[in-house]
Amino acid sequence: MSNRTPLIAGNWKNNIDHLHAIALVQKLAWTLRDADHDFDDVEVAVFPPFTDLRSVQSLVAADRLPITYGAQDLSVHDSGAYTGEISGAFIAKLDARYALVGHSERRQYHHETDEVVAQKTIAARRNGLVPVICVGETADDLEAQGPAAVPVAQLTAVLETIAADLDGVEPDAAPLVVAYEPVWAIGSGQAASPEQAQQVIARLRAAVADSLTPTLGEAQAQAWAASVRVLYGGSVAVDNVAGFLAQPDIDGALVGGASLDATKFAQIAQFRKHVRTN
Numbered sequence: 001m002s003n004r005t006p007l008i009a010g011n012w013k014n015n016i017d018h019l020h021a022i023a024l025v026q027k028l029a030w031t032l033r034d035a036d037h038d039f040d041d042v043e044v045a046v047f048p049p050f051t052d053l054r055s056v057q058s059l060v061a062a063d064r065l066p067i068t069y070g071a072q073d074l075s076v077h078d079s080g081a082y083t084g085e086i087s088g089a090f091i092a093k094l095d096a097r098y099a100l101v102g103h104s105e106r107r108q109y110h111h112e113t114d115e116v117v118a119q120k121t122i123a124a125r126r127n128g129l130v131p132v133i134c135v136g137e138t139a140d141d142l143e144a145q146g147p148a149a150v151p152v153a154q155l156t157a158v159l160e161t162i163a164a165d166l167d168g169v170e171p172d173a174a175p176l177v178v179a180y181e182p183v184w185a186i187g188s189g190q191a192a193s194p195e196q197a198q199q200v201i202a203r204l205r206a207a208v209a210d211s212l213t214p215t216l217g218e219a220q221a222q223a224w225a226a227s228v229r230v231l232y233g234g235s236v237a238v239d240n241v242a243g244f245l246a247q248p249d250i251d252g253a254l255v256g257g258a259s260l261d262a263t264k265f266a267q268i269a270q271f272r273k274h275v276r277t278n
């Protein structure tokens, strides 16, 4: 058993305005409270659109909800003439804990390269946000190179760029999270199998150590590899989440569609109560 706290994260994508966000987070909190959810045992986070973050902050603060939250993206720049960009400093001011970086939809529709993802990772950390570094292969990548090659290369590119910033930093003090999301599994209803996901995620954890060792030395690099939480994402649902979390290297789930329904998302967060059926 690892001592990594599982993280169940809901990426709302471009859904739910700020009024509905309040209703959704309230319902999620009530549902989890009624189920006696232990938030120290399983962390629950939401990633609403930027325009909802202030409302979520106000609700979480007023009702002292144990739910954490983050942004779906951030600018590489902390301020300046970059129309339409959102600074990590502004996101941090809203008491957000996380920022997603490099989601496959950003890579695909906004042509974000590994270099941009690395700069966003640095920007998040500079502002005290925990980056959730998203990696994953497309169906074409899977066919041409197998499941692990592309996500490992994506993660390695980011970590080699940020390695110097991690030197001497305690992993617990400024953590990193990685999300493995096979692009072919996103929104398709066809999740990877837990065993497939475990295989790739074990490779990603090894890649953390490998890419940091030249800069940090082996002991520090291994400490980072052991502490990084690696999530699986792609058609996670109530009936498959427990299978993923039963794997030794899978530390949580990044949930898209099912996170828009408070009842379903709460059940996903309650994965420990599920009888494993797959």
Ligand code: 13P
Binding pocket: 011, 103, 181, 185, 186, 187, 188, 189, 233, 234, 235, 236, 254, 255, 256, 257, 258
């Ligand atoms: P789905 O859960 O809808 O497949 O989305 C996964 C995802 O992209 C989360 O970031």
